[in-house]
Amino acid sequence: MKSASGGLYVVVLSLRRAVALRVGAMGRIVFAPGAYVYVGSAAGGVERRVARHKAVSGKKLRWHIDYLRARASWVGALMFPNDGGECLLAQKAAGAVGGAAWPARFGASDCRCEGHLIAAEATPDKAMTALMAMGGAMLAPGKTDFTSGGLRRQW
Ligand SMILES: [Zn+2]
Numbered sequence: 001m002k003s004a005s006g007g008l009y010v011v012v013l014s015l016r017r018a019v020a021l022r023v024g025a026m027g028r029i030v031f032a033p034g035a036y037v038y039v040g041s042a043a044g045g046v047e048r049r050v051a052r053h054k055a056v057s058g059k060k061l062r063w064h065i066d067y068l069r070a071r072a073s074w075v076g077a078l079m080f081p082n083d084g085g086e087c088l089l090a091q092k093a094a095g096a097v098g099g100a101a102w103p104a105r106f107g108a109s110d111c112r113c114e115g116h117l118i119a120a121e122a123t124p125d126k127a128m129t130a131l132m133a134m135g136g137a138m139l140a141p142g143k144t145d146f147t148s149g150g151l152r153r154q155w
Pocket of ligand 1: 087108112113114115116
C-alpha cells in the first residue's frame with residue numbers, strides 16, 4: 001500500500017509571452033504563450049512537492065519543470081488518486097485540456113512516455129476547470145507555507 005499522502009498531482013502554469021529557456025540537458029526551447037499542464041508523482045507527499053514547485057526562490061533547478069516555473073505564472077495545482085500512474089494521467093490531462101505532450105520527453109526522465117508537460121490549447125482557467133472535471137482535487141494553498149525559508153531546509 002502506498003502512503004495516504006503519496007499520489008499524483010497536476011500543476012497549471014501560464015506564460016503571457018513567449019520565452020526561450022534552457023531546460024537542463026534538453027537545451028534551449030522556445031515556449032509559446034499559453035497554459036502549460038505538468039503531471040508529476042510524489043510518493044513522499046503531494047502537498048510538499050507542490051509547495052516546492054510553487055516556490056520560485058531559494059531552490060536549485062532540479063527537474064525540467066523548475067526551469068519553466070522560474071519564468072511562468074502559477075495558476076493552480078490539483079491532486080489525483082494514483083490509479084494508473086503519471087504517464088496515463090498525462091495522457092488523460094492532454095485530452096481534457098485539448099493539447100499534447102510538448103516538448104517531447106519533458107519531465108519523463110524515469111519513464112518511456114511522450115512527456116509529462118502538456119502545452120494546452122485551453123486558457124489557464126479552462127484548463128483548471130477541465131482538470132477538476134477529471135476528478136482532480138484543488139490543493140488549498142493555505143494548507144502549505146509556500147514562502148517560508150523552511151521550504152529551503154526541507155528541499
Ligand atoms: Zn511518463
